[in-house]
Amino acid sequence: MAHLLTVSCPLNISSKSRSYSKPSNQCSIPSSISISLPIFKSPLKKLATKTNRSQKCHTIYATAVSVGQESGSQTGSMSDKTPNKAPNRTKVMVIGGDGYCGWATSLHLSNKNYEVAVVDNLVRRHFDHQLGLDSLTPISSIHNRIRRWKSLTEKAIQLYVGDICDFEFLSEAFTSFKPDAVVHFGEQRSAPFSMIDRSRAVYTQHNNVIGTLNVLFAIKEFKEDCHLVKLGTMGEYGTPNIDIEEGYLTITHNGRTDTLPYPKQASSFYHLSKVHDSHNIAFTCKAWGIRATDLNQGVVYGVRTDETAMHEELYNRFDYDGVFGTALNRFCVQAAVGHPLTVYGKGGQTRGYLDIRDTVQCVELAIANPAKRGEFRVFNQFTEQFSVNELASLVTKAGQNLGLEVQTISVPNPRVEAEEHYYNAKHTKLVELGLKPHLLSDSLLDSLLNVAVQYKDRVDLKQIMPSVSWRKIGAKPKTIAA
Numbered sequence: 001m002a003h004l005l006t007v008s009c010p011l012n013i014s015s016k017s018r019s020y021s022k023p024s025n026q027c028s029i030p031s032s033i034s035i036s037l038p039i040f041k042s043p044l045k046k047l048a049t050k051t052n053r054s055q056k057c058h059t060i061y062a063t064a065v066s067v068g069q070e071s072g073s074q075t076g077s078m079s080d081k082t083p084n085k086a087p088n089r090t091k092v093m094v095i096g097g098d099g100y101c102g103w104a105t106s107l108h109l110s111n112k113n114y115e116v117a118v119v120d121n122l123v124r125r126h127f128d129h130q131l132g133l134d135s136l137t138p139i140s141s142i143h144n145r146i147r148r149w150k151s152l153t154e155k156a157i158q159l160y161v162g163d164i165c166d167f168e169f170l171s172e173a174f175t176s177f178k179p180d181a182v183v184h185f186g187e188q189r190s191a192p193f194s195m196i197d198r199s200r201a202v203y204t205q206h207n208n209v210i211g212t213l214n215v216l217f218a219i220k221e222f223k224e225d226c227h228l229v230k231l232g233t234m235g236e237y238g239t240p241n242i243d244i245e246e247g248y249l250t251i252t253h254n255g256r257t258d259t260l261p262y263p264k265q266a267s268s269f270y271h272l273s274k275v276h277d278s279h280n281i282a283f284t285c286k287a288w289g290i291r292a293t294d295l296n297q298g299v300v301y302g303v304r305t306d307e308t309a310m311h312e313e314l315y316n317r318f319d320y321d322g323v324f325g326t327a328l329n330r331f332c333v334q335a336a337v338g339h340p341l342t343v344y345g346k347g348g349q350t351r352g353y354l355d356i357r358d359t360v361q362c363v364e365l366a367i368a369n370p371a372k373r374g375e376f377r378v379f380n381q382f383t384e385q386f387s388v389n390e391l392a393s394l395v396t397k398a399g400q401n402l403g404l405e406v407q408t409i410s411v412p413n414p415r416v417e418a419e420e421h422y423y424n425a426k427h428t429k430l431v432e433l434g435l436k437p438h439l440l441s442d443s444l445l446d447s448l449l450n451v452a453v454q455y456k457d458r459v460d461l462k463q464i465m466p467s468v469s470w471r472k473i474g475a476k477p478k479t480i481a482a
């Protein structure tokens with residue numbers, strides 16, 4: 001998988017013998033350095049501080065740096081401009097904090113006065129380089145993002161750059177930061193990516209399953225009271241012909257009744273990795289008393305939150321391509337550039353959706369109301385369900401209001417999935433905890449379309465059509481969409 005994992009970027013190393021270190025209290029400008037490791041090892045597994053060790057090596061990015069100042073503080077939920085002063089704030093480690101959901105969540109939690117550390121190996125940015133993709137919105141480096149946040153709000157976010165599949169790195173991050181809660185977004189999250197070829201399928205399952213296992217072991221070893229808030233997906237359930245419950249189903253069979261984990265019917269190697277994660281987490285809750293919340297998230301849309309809208313260096317990524325783009329975001333970009341909306345097959349595929357502003361709210365609610373020791377809690381995290389055809393007609397209407405001519409075409413479905421089916425998924429638990437949903441309104445669609453129109457010159461039309469087929473996946477490494 002050498003092709004997956006070649007990253008070169010600035011790095012701050014404070015120890016000669018370690019590849020990462022406790023964040024300093026200084027706002028540092030990282031210098032550039034290469035780190036090598038043998039190709040036969042798990043590519044992001046073990047870090048060595050030598051360069052050019054062999055020809056078969058990867059250059060990777062791995063360190064812990066503090067971009068901004070750390071100071072004392074007070075637990076969660078204080079007003080937006082409160083600097084980090086009072087003691088005993090809840091410490092939240094956001095794994096995958098440089099990604100789409102993770103960045104918005106990190107800022108939201110920091111704004112609510114949680115003490116936040118981002119842990120990320122920046123591999124998502126690398127996937128873009130590798131596949132020739134780019135976010136619709138220009139995004140700053142994680143270092144500049146964090147520095148800008150600090151300069152605007154006086155709130156520091158710590159940064160640990162490294163791979164959670166590397167347990168040594170994760171242990172250092174845990175023992176250094178000592179989180180009260182870990183929000184785990186840090187996975188390869190694209191179903192099409194996991195279906196490109198064997199190496200991406202293997203990478204996805206290794207990265208996601210081993211990464212999560214390491215997080216579980218780190219909690220057990222270093223902070224056993226820490227609450228794990230793990231991002232799962234509604235896709236774990238598939239599309240059964242009965243109502244989908246929140247994690248558990250009470251069944252009477254041959255006269256006996258039990259409440260059991262809801263059956264999982266994942267439909268890609270990515271979704272399967274999430275199912276494996278859920279099983280591992282459930283087991284460790286039982287065996288070790290881990291406290292965990294599995295957030296089975298629906299498809300997220302939108303790009304702006306209160307915090308990311310504060311400055312262009314805080315802007316979030318917006319994926320519209322056939323590999324990482326999610327349905328509604330993709331349709332808005334397609335409408336903006338005059339490309340027909342690409343409905344896969346019959347378009348009756350129905351899923352749960354939510355605004356990114358609700359993702360950050362849900363995560364905060366889960367942290368503020370932690371699971372009990374030994375509890376494996378499952379929340380279905382979405383606010384409304386739509387079929388693909390319904391989304392297409394909403395975007396068509398909103399586009400027409402803005403003077404755009406929007407057409408829809410049906411393209412052969414690259415996935416293996418039911419195109420017309422029953423779908424009724426419960427999603428009450430987060431509402432009971434206080435979620436106030438931002439429902440998909442005309443005004444939100446207008447603003448999403450406006451973002452798409454604003455950046456339409458950045459759209460690469462070659463990336464719009466689906467390029468990965470579930471049926472054509474093969475063992476050989478594939479190059480897609482050159």
Ligand SMILES: NC(=O)c1ccc[n+]([C@@H]2O[C@H](COP(=O)([O-])OP(=O)(O)OC[C@H]3O[C@@H](n4cnc5c(N)ncnc54)[C@H](O)[C@@H]3O)[C@@H](O)[C@H]2O)c1
Nearest residue numbers: 096098099100101121122123124163164186187189231300
């Ligand atoms: N975006 C959605 O619509 C959606 C829907 C349902 C569930 N989810 C889940 O939410 C989570 C976040 O999704 P996203 O859209 O923000 O994804 P993303 O790809 O934008 O972000 C994931 C981040 O995790 C990092 N990462 C990946 N593997 C890592 C590793 N081994 N070590 C350290 N960092 C690592 C990446 O560099 C990236 O910054 C994922 O677990 C995803 O499955 C997302």
